[in-house]
Amino acid sequence: QVQLAESGGGLVQAGGSLRLSCAASGRTFSSYVMGWFRQAPGKEREFVAAISWSGGSTYYADSVKGRFTISRHNAKNTVYLQMNSLKPEDTAVYYCAARVLGVGVPKQEYAYDYWGQGTQVTVSS
Numbered sequence: 001q002v003q004l005a006e007s008g009g010g011l012v013q014a015g016g017s018l019r020l021s022c023a024a025s026g027r028t029f030s031s032y033v034m035g036w037f038r039q040a041p042g043k044e045r046e047f048v049a050a051i052s053w054s055g056g057s058t059y060y061a062d063s064v065k066g067r068f069t070i071s072r073h074n075a076k077n078t079v080y081l082q083m084n085s086l087k088p089e090d091t092a093v094y095y096c097a098a099r100v101l102g103v104g105v106p107k108q109e110y111a112y113d114y115w116g117q118g119t120q121v122t123v124s125s
Contacts, residue, residue: 009119022096
């Protein structure tokens with residue numbers, strides 16, 4: 001069983017920045033593929049970013065490319081999402097997810113095995 005806990009959400013003005021953190025339990029965190037997803041009110045959850053177990057490969061949704069950066073610190077069992085140049089349309093609950101089985105760095109929700117409870121990000125205009 002893997003437990004994930006997000007933190008770092010909050011209210012920020014458009015153009016501002018936030019850094020989300022996701023702390024994971026488990027002794028084999030360094031073998032997990034990690035992803036960030038978000039769900040805005042009235043919308044389906046969508047992919048934001050993902051990172052390979054080593055951190056050597058990262059993937060982003062087109063809507064956040066160039067503004068968001070995913071990274072990880074395996075010794076701290078933590079994955080981060082640095083969000084810059086935030087826009088009102090980035091307002092959502094942000095979830096981190098862990099893929100502990102399988103190969104590849106997927107963008108699909110169903111490919112991830114464990115999920116956090118989410119953290120709210122609100123960007124005001």
